Amino acid sequence: MDPNKTKSASEGIAPMGITALNETVLSNQPESRYECPVCLNWLRDPVITTCGHKFCKSCITSWLRNSGHCPIDNINLSMKVDIFPDNYTKREIQEQRMSCPFAAKGCTMKVTPLDLDAHIAACAHNQPDTSAARALPCAFRAVGCTDTFLSQDDINNHLQNDLQKHMSFLMNAYSEIKINNDISNANIDTKEQEAMNLWEAPDKEGAQPAAPLTNTTTLIRALYERVVVLEQRNREQDIVLANLTKQLSALAVAKVKQNSDMLLRYCAGNYVWRVDNFQQRLDAMLKDNYKMLYSPGFYTSPNGYRFCVRLNISPQNPLFFALHVHLMKTENDDCLEWPFNGRISFAMINQVDGERTQRDTMMSNSSLVAFRKPSAEICLRGFGYTEYALLSDVLRNGFVKNDVLVIKVTIKCV
Known part of the structure; x- marks a missing residue:
């Protein structure tokens, strides 16, 4: 190189x-035989030179005005005697038809290559697909955010702009979980009370309990039910913590995207x-x-x-x-x-x-x-x-x- x-x-x-x-x-993109060597686009009002090359009329006119020779082989050319209309090529281009790029959305128009760009700009089907539009919830819905959006870009902007609001939701959710745990630890539920009523340990002086154990089956059932309750609580807390972790991860991703967008906008x-x-x-x-x-x-x-x-x-x-x-x-x-x-x-x-x-x-x-x-x-x-x-x-x-x-x-x- x-x-x-x-x-x-x-x-x-x-x-x-x-x-x-x-x-x-x-x-x-035109075939080489239909492409102007100057503008690299479809030939418009094609002309042919005496040296055998094809150009758009406006392109070769502007070129010869500045240089006076063919842009391909540097042969001297005159607009008056060396440039002729190429009606055969013009007719071939006009006979070609191209489907609209939005045919999959329902457009049935077929236009000439020269008219395709203008058709794309004005095509009624050149619109964003809103058929599947639906309200998307905020990623922090589980901790109290009730906002909904119509696109992922709106959600990303919401996550970037309402960072303090979402952090408040997370702090409130954490405080609520902690209070619930404290209340649970301070109060003995009915299953614990039932199990304790079925059996009491001897006191420090070695005295025997007032009501000795007589129903072993009832005690085992009560202990089993208590274990089930504790396991269910553990699972619920695991789910809450997993959701909080997921939301914090989403917040981190949004922050990285925000930093990337800032670099692109302020470069x-x-x-x-x-x-x-x-x-x-x-x-x-x-x-x-x-x-x-x-x-x-x-x-x-x-x-x-x-x-x-x-x-x-x-x-x-x-x-x-x-x-x-x-x-x-x-x-x-x-x-x-x-x-x-x-x-x-x-x-x-x-x-x-x-x-x-x-x-x-x-x-x-x-x-x-x-x-x-x-x-x-x-x-x-x-x-x-x-x-x-x-x-x-x-x-x-x-x-x-x-x-x-x-x-x-x-x-x-x-």
Whole structure:
């Protein structure tokens, strides 16, 4: 891997959703014959050059305005005499029909590849599944919390915000258990009284009891019933303690999640992504090139833009990794300026020789869909490098250590 090698960043499409290892197929990725080499998207108003290459009309027009030569083989071209409409390819693309990704939810629409993104954004079935919505109780219900919620996120927020309230419930429950135990120890129940009435030990002077034992069967039955009662109490106390332990564990998990969310929100656009179990994840991606890895979403500021990083096998060259960033939806998107404008830096850390760390920087492009306000949880289009690093270099030259790959991303608004 040459850290000084210049690479060209571009916009790339990714499937809907965000998971650790996405199983979704790139349903709207064009075949190579229908892909514009400039924007890497479906050809729009396709044209063909005299040197035999196809481009979107707007892409090649903008390119020739700045350079004057073909972006593929550097042959000089003129818009007036070397560019011709490719109606045959345009007709082939328009004849293709693709099913909506929400067909499983009932959408029956089939649209052309060029119209698929617009249909997804407006599809009536692009809604969260609320068919199974039901009230979820708080994890501290057993000790007195009566709040209920419609989603796990609401429960997590409740656990984070009402920590003092839940601790009060736990203290009250503990005090109640202790008082009950003291009362039980201070009072002799009817079974104990019955057993004691059946037999009394001799006093210190050796005098015999006033009423000698005559009914052995009654004594044994009374002792047996007393043992059963004590065992039942022990089981009840074990259950109470187990529930308290479970609730304390849930509280600890909520605290860890809160700390993790705080780090992502207050990292100021500087995020270190540690990809653990890397060999296992890589094997899964090599087996199916449409599987990909996503990082957690991190923020440029506490109320700013939110991004995630995507790592996958390059669809154009399976010997390379592709690396892109994707914008994600936040609760503050209406307050932000769109499209996003800023500088994005990648650093794939060499954990053996720091001087061989691969560093790349790119600027956003306001004309790309990748930097517009997200209409879904994660923007379908990312921005980055389709051929970022050779797989063999990453595996052999010190970038993976203890089965962990480290990628640092820095995003600054300008």
